[in-house]
Amino acid sequence: MRVLITGAGGQLGTDLSIHCGAEGDEVVALGRDRLDIADRSAVLDAVAAHAPDAVFNAAAWTAVDDCESDPERAFAANALGARWVAEAAGRAGAHLVHVSTDYVFDGTKDGAYNEWDTPAPRSVYGASKLAGEREVLDVASGRAAVVRTAWVMGVHGKNMLKTVLSLRDREHLAFVDDQRGSPTFTADLAVGMRRLAADRMAGMYHLTNRGSTSWYGLVREILEMAGADPGIVSPISTDQLDPPRPAPRPANSVLDDIAWRSAQLPAMPLYRDSLRSAVDALMDRHSPDKETS
Template identity: 60%
Template sequence: MRILVTGAAGQLGIDLVAHCELHGDDVIGLDRAGLDVSDRSAVLGSVTTLRPDVIVNTAAWTAVDACEGDVDRAVRVNALGPRWLREAASLAGAHLVHISTDYVFDGMLDRPYHEWDEPNPQSVYGASKLAGEREVGQDACIIRTSWVCGANGNNMVKTILRLVREQPSLSFVDDQRGCPTFTADLAPMVRRLALDRRSGVHHVTNGGAVSWFEFVREIVAESGHDPAMVHPIATADLDPPRPAPRPANSVLDNAVLRLAAEPLLRHHREPLRELVAHLLA
C-alpha cells in the first residue's frame, strides 16, 4: 500500500511514518513545508501526482488557546484542510483517514463518550475539528483520540520531566479527566484501520482514565521523584485562566473497537513507563 501521511513532523505523524516504514509500506510523509493542507491547489496537486492508496491526515492546528484568537486560521487548517483532502482523495481513489479529538464534546456527561454521542464543542479548536470531521464525510475513517504523548514534539510528559528539575512543587487540575494516549500504541492502530479501509468514527485511546493531577503524579513517580510534590487545584482556580474552555470529561469509550471484538490499546501506565525510560536514557 502507498500511504500518504500529512502533518508528518508532528508527534503522531513521526511515529506513524516510522511504523509504516518498519512494515514495508510505501509511505510518503509530508510536513507543513511539504504540504500545507489549507492550500487546495497544493493538496490536489500532491495527491493526484502521488496517487496514494490511503491518506492519513494528522495535520492540524492544535494550539487550543491560540485558536480562540484566530478563528480563520483554525478553520482553514482544521476544517477546510480536510475538505480539500476529501476532494483530492476522491479524485485519486484513495481512502481517507482523519485524526480528530475529544474536544468535539462538551465534557458534561457523567460517563465516557461513545462514538454515537452528540458532539457539542465549547472551544474554537473543538468546533473547527468537528467541522473537519463533517467535511471528510461518512466514507472516511475518523479517529478521535485524546491527551496525546510521544517521544517527539511537545507534550505533558516532556513538560513534567522538565518541571521536576526546575520547581519544588507542581499544581495541576483534578477536575478534568481523560485517557492519556501514546503515539507508540496509537500509530499501529491508525495503520491497521487505514489498511482495513474502515469508515465512520472510531475512538482510539489507551486505557485508564485519570485527572491531569493523577497523570502528572504518575509521570513524576516514573521519573524517580516524589509524587507528593504534585498538588491538586480546580480549573476555576487557574491563574491566569485559560482562554479556551476544556471539557471536564474527556474520557472516550472505544466502543466501536470493543463491540467489534478488536484489540484495544494497553493501559496507559505501560507506554508511560516506556516513554519516560526512553526520554531519561
C-alpha cells in the first residue's frame, strides 16, 4: 500500500510509520511541520498529491488540560481537522483510519464500554474528539474506520511510561488509584490500525491492549520492571490532586472490543507483556523474547 500518515511526529504516528515501512508499504509521513490538518486546502492538496491507498489520521491536539482553556484550537484540530482529512481521503479514494479516545465516555458505567455505548464526554478534549469521530463517520461513511483507544504509550514521544522512568529515583511518588483503563502501546496499535486499512474495514472499533489497571497500579508495575522500589508510590484519589487538573477524567475508561473480536481479528497483546518490552527498550535492555527470537 501507499500510506499517508498525519501527525507523523507524535508517538503513534512514529510507530505507524515504522510498522508500515516494515510491512513494505510506501510511507508518506507528514508531521505537523509539513501538514496542519486544520488547514483544509493544505490537507486536500497533500492527499491529492500523494494519491495514497490509505490515510492514517494520527494528528490531534492531545494536551487534555490545555484544551479546557482553548476549545477553539481543540475543535479546529480534533474535529474540523478530522473533517478535512475525511474529505480529502474520500476524494482520493483512500481508506481512512482515524483515532479517537476513551475520553468520549463519562466513566460512570459498571464494566467496560463497548462500541455502541453512548458517549458523554466530560472534557473539552473528549468533546472535540467525539466531534471528530462523528465527522469521519459522516463525511467518509463506508470508507473509514474509527479506532477508539486509551492510555497510549510507547518508546517514542512523551508519555506516562517515560515520565515514571525519569522519576524512579525519587523518594516518594503519588498517583491516582480511582481512574481505571487499559494501557495501550503504539507498536501494537499500529499493527491493528494497518490491518483495518489493508482489509478496508469501516465503522467503529475499540482497540486497546488487554488487561486494565489504575494509574497507581501501572506506576507500581513500571517501577518493578525497571528494578526500582514500587513501595515509593502511594495511592491517592483524584480529589487529592494538588493542584486539581483542569480537565475531568473518566473514572472508568476500560473499553470492550466487541466489534474487533466479532470480526475475528487477532487479539491485542496483554498490556503487561508490551509494557515489559517497552521498559526494556527504554532502559536499553534486551527482553527474553527478543533474545530467543
